[in-house]
Amino acid sequence: MKREKNPACRNVLIYSNRVSDYEYSPSHPFKPARARMMLELLNRYSLFDRNESIIKEPEALKEKHLFYFHTYDYIQVLKKCDRGAYKERWPMHGLGTSDNPVFKGVYDYSVKSAGGTLTGAELILGNRARMVFNPLGGFHHAMRDRAEGFCYINDLVIAIIHLVNSGKRVAYVDIDVHHGDGVQEAFYDMNSVLTISIHESGYTLFPGSGFEYETGEGEGRGYNVNIPLLNYSDDEVYLYAFNKIVPKLLEKFKPDVIVAQLGADAHRTDPLANLNITSNAYGEVVKTINEFAPFIIATGGGGYNPNKAASMWALAWANLTGQKPEDLYAGAVGGMMYGPEKDAGSLYDEPFVLKGTFKDQCMDYAKKIVEYHKNNTFHFHF
Template sequence: MGRSRAFIYSSRFGDFSYGTQHPFKLLRYRLTYELIEELGLLDNPATEVVECPVATEEEVARFHRADYLDVLREFNQDETPRANFFYGLGDVENPVFPGFYDWALLGTGGTLEAARRVADGRNRIAFNMAGGWHHAHVARASGFSFLNDAVVAICHLLDRGLRVAYVDLDAHHGDGVQEAFYRDSRVLTVSMHETGDDFFPHTGYVHEMGEGDGKGFSLNVPFYRHADDRLFRRAFDAVVAPVIEKFAPDILVTQLGVDTLRTDPLARLEMTTASLEYCARWFRDSGLRWVALGGGGYNKVNVARGWALIWGAILGIELPDFLPPRFVQTISSLGFSDQRLRDLPHHPLDDDYRRAEEALEERLEFLRRNFFPLHGIVR
């Protein structure tokens, strides 16, 4: 298989901006690349660094509607600020900035490249950190996402006759991906996220299990606020791992948002980098062909730390607990005081943990009683 891991990147990731006041900062990609490089993780003989290609309109039209793509193209070419709220474009959440469609096609191209490489056997694992836009719908932008790269790539894999398990670890429910395959038994969608009771996108409840042929192929594990590493691992081991093993996909696609970390400004979970590493090791050791994607994360240094640790786990390299000195200098100039690569263990307040634990146990019991029988899993 040659170099078994592909790291997909482009300096063009930094050519775009959602705006100075927008929480999604594309600087996070350059910081992640620099940290991974400082840690010596791109010189590994198992690693192939791949320039990120641009998706074609024909490729994204496999999922997205033609009228929506027409508007994206029109707005992308117009220097005057535009808005069309029917398509979710031009508001504070999904701004129409210069080259926004070019940016979406670039990130989607990276995910398609990762999927092709893994499906073709050129690499067993491919990581596109500029992917993971899981909120985009067939004809509507949502949650900072203009194109749903994961859905586009999964459609490509389905066209090749492959069965896919999609696992979403972002703090926000992967609603766009679930919606795309809600009636399809060829795709298992799994999302572990903060409960949608009062949190975007207000979906992803345990009773959302699929419909028609897809009944039993959508799995949601919503956490109550303040859930920590202990609860995350309990849910993953008790429900997510056995369901993936039972489904036995040809390809694994994961969305690896790091806004579950306790210091993320937009979410209220209290997990640490230990959860990210735990899942990355499990995915690696599963033996599955694996397409790894980025996702949310609104503290730029958290993103760099989290994805560097995930890439280290993908390579099977044990990394130090502290950041390289030169990277510390880089982020210090940006106003960050972080010194650690790996988070210290963290426990929430007792009352917060108890409420999160009780909520999780109720949901896990629901899944054992209602979801497991659909797959013949006995627990």
């Protein structure tokens, strides 16, 4: 594989203070500030090696890129909302709801936070990066003509279409606890993009989709892979389901680029979801995805315990760049900024193992999902 000659550009963190400073509303659970917190942790854990990595500002998406996926009408309405003056609801376009509020600068925020993922795609197409991480992106619920689930512009779909138009074979892997429904919809009838999402079942969680039998249609059959898990599933269940399905598919599909949505809300402390995943399983899964990626664009996404999300993204960065986190403040006297004292010195959690009937139910369900894919999805690939 051809790698960037200047090693200074192998890893790129997409970051902008201005974008990170936006706030949906003080009480809104989605916090763009997590990107700044991640950067602070990269410094604290000595993970931002300036010989290997650079920070790049996200470039705002141009209309031609927005229209890869979004409708003209939706973009016009979103643009009007930028002044923050539209107080009435826009039910047609999902705007002005408590999930997707209209705030001053909402258009600017959306085209820049989402733009970072396309900036990443362009760096990779220009062979100027091996890995790009945009913690400001990951808006997998945004639909063609409406905002959904805190997502206004679908950066993932736009970046993938841009890569595919440039002749790249792209696999999308989504480990956010919510189903990546917007990305699924965009590529449902295509076999040029392999779309994989592992998440808490739609029976118990927004957006209520992402069942195993949603496998794509027409040419796309078998190229849309959902791995729903029961609420309470722990690391063991998660790793079992992931490892039985995802590596095999990625190995066969042989992507040029993997676009990975690394939402951190599967974590057991997340207030909006019900899985029992620790940073240990999360870190493992990121490593595995990276092994199959000649080039990779990673994004943030969900993660509503902001400290934990920032720490999981710092761990993801470590695993994507092949580094070991080392706490520069370990043993320092004084309070810890991130998490309780016992977590000092590590981005890894204490192990957590679910026991009893719940565990059996979760594992049985995961086995059923693995069997389903062996019988209904794999034969499109093998």
